[in-house]
Amino acid sequence: MNLDEKLNHWREATETLEPSETLLASLQATIDAPTPPPPSGLITLVKVLIITAIVGAIATGYAVVRSLNIRWSGSSVPVLVATAVDAGLPSCGPEPAPAELFALPGSEVVGGSWEEMRRKQLIDFRAQLEARPLTCLAQRRPLEQLLDMHAVSDAEATRLIARLGWLCGPSALPAYRLPQAEEPGSCDNSDWCRRPGCDLSTEPCALSWADRPATTCTARRGRAIALTFACVRFLRAEAPEAQPRAFARNPWCLDPAAVAEREFLRTHNAVKASP
Amino acid sequence: MTRGLTQPAPASHPVDHRSVKALEKEALAKSGALYRLAARLMGNSADADDVVQEAFVKAITGLRRGAFRGDSSLSTWLYRVLTNVALDRLRQLKQQGVAEPQPGREPASSSNPDAAVALRELADAMKELPEDQRAALVLKEVQGLPTRKVASILERSEGATEQLLVRARETLRRRLES
Numbered sequence: 303m304n305l306d307e308k309l310n311h312w313r314e315a316t317e318t319l320e321p322s323e324t325l326l327a328s329l330q331a332t333i334d335a336p337t338p339p340p341p342s343g344l345i346t347l348v349k350v351l352i353i354t355a356i357v358g359a360i361a362t363g364y365a366v367v368r369s370l371n372i373r374w375s376g377s378s379v380p381v382l383v384a385t386a387v388d389a390g391l392p393s394c395g396p397e398p399a400p401a402e403l404f405a406l407p408g409s410e411v412v413g414g415s416w417e418e419m420r421r422k423q424l425i426d427f428r429a430q431l432e433a434r435p436l437t438c439l440a441q442r443r444p445l446e447q448l449l450d451m452h453a454v455s456d457a458e459a460t461r462l463i464a465r466l467g468w469l470c471g472p473s474a475l476p477a478y479r480l481p482q483a484e485e486p487g488s489c490d491n492s493d494w495c496r497r498p499g500c501d502l503s504t505e506p507c508a509l510s511w512a513d514r515p516a517t518t519c520t521a522r523r524g525r526a527i528a529l530t531f532a533c534v535r536f537l538r539a540e541a542p543e544a545q546p547r548a549f550a551r552n553p554w555c556l557d558p559a560a561v562a563e564r565e566f567l568r569t570h571n572a573v574k575a576s577p
Numbered sequence: 578m579t580r581g582l583t584q585p586a587p588a589s590h591p592v593d594h595r596s597v598k599a600l601e602k603e604a605l606a607k608s609g610a611l612y613r614l615a616a617r618l619m620g621n622s623a624d625a626d627d628v629v630q631e632a633f634v635k636a637i638t639g640l641r642r643g644a645f646r647g648d649s650s651l652s653t654w655l656y657r658v659l660t661n662v663a664l665d666r667l668r669q670l671k672q673q674g675v676a677e678p679q680p681g682r683e684p685a686s687s688s689n690p691d692a693a694v695a696l697r698e699l700a701d702a703m704k705e706l707p708e709d710q711r712a713a714l715v716l717k718e719v720q721g722l723p724t725r726k727v728a729s730i731l732e733r734s735e736g737a738t739e740q741l742l743v744r745a746r747e748t749l750r751r752r753l754e755s
Contacts, residue, residue: 321612
């Protein structure tokens with residue numbers, strides 16, 4: 303059989319391929335996503351400057367708090383970087399105030415360790431998610447806030463997101479590349495390590511699906527997961543089996559146990575202990 | 578990397594949202610052809626899903642920003658976006674040292690044993706092609722597009738595209754004969 307005959311066979315063998323229902327649903331969801339209002343140049347510039355200033359202030363404050371090893375006894379640090387991705391997501395409308403549904407317990411853990419607080423919050427949060435799927439913007443924020451606390455291991459974040467049944471592969475909204483990891487030596491697996499890239503202080507950065515392997519390390523990956531897979535539409539709880547094909551191939555999902563709890567704590571504690 | 582998306586239309590010519598909607602609908606209608614191209618480029622259905630999803634997001638975003646000006650047909654433009662996404666992905670996989678396709682339904686199979694063997698040999702040989710030669714060969718010989726259209730999709734001259742095809746066929750022939 304010569305080359306042309308082989309190529310012909312290949313063409314015939316692949317001629318009947320069709321996209322799956324899951325993929326088609328995802329493509330339809332992309333079209334159905336609302337178009338964000340086109341910003342004027344000046345408004346865009348002002349927004350970028352404001353967001354940059356806020357992110358810078360939060361990052362500085364957070365770094366100071368971490369260096370002082372302050373224990374959290376209240377609500378988590380708001381993820382203001384997520385505000386810019388809010389455009390296009392539906393508001394929560396007449397639904398009950400999310401704070402009532404997703405209040406992150408913290409006051410009763412005063413005096414406990416980061417680990418204890420994380421576990422309790424994660425258990426509580428998961429219980430609430432089991433009962434109610436994320437369907438709108440404000441409900442997504444608690445997840446991001448939880449992940450942003452570096453209180454969720456990669457395995458937990460992966461299972462949490464898988465449970466939500468997010469349909470997305472690449473996001474229809476701009477996601478954010480996270481600042482360079484501040485945890486030197488925390489990237490034992492080069493596939494997970496942050497590669498040099500965007501400077502968040504100068505521009506909002508895109509974390510596309512193609513950049514997935516280059517996301518940051520350890521706990522920040524939880525936030526990266528949440529932002530990367532931010533969907534305009536979320537799957538309802540009644541169709542949890544419709545996992546995103548692309549997401550199912552995410553190496554963190556295929557083997558969530560690959561990121562051992564111990565490994566996370568080891569690097570987390572190393573960062574806390576460092577000056 | 579967002580090659581294939583031309584500069585947005587100037588503000589003095591705002592996008593006609595009705596036509597954008599129509600274009601989006603047309604893009605969705607071409608999802609089957611896009612998926613087949615992705616599967617042929619990537620060699621497996623799982624990667625094809627990823628590529629189609631990402632390309633579609635880029636395409637819809639581009640349509641809404643007026644990146645599609647009608648210089649080519651919509652299908653050529655969509656093929657271009659998808660091919661660029663696929664090429665980026667192939668290069669990334671190569672950088673990561675991922676040589677084998679991810680587990681999943683292989684897109685090309687045959688009940689004829691001889692054909693099945695031939696397909697397997699061809700798939701192995703295709704993996705050794707540089708990404709741009711692979712793309713050119715798939716678009717021309719498998720997708721069945723004319724050279725002019727392949728050149729437009731790859732954003733090369735027809736001469737350069739012919740060169741890619743010649744080199745791709747030579748490499749494949751040598752590999753299959755060895």
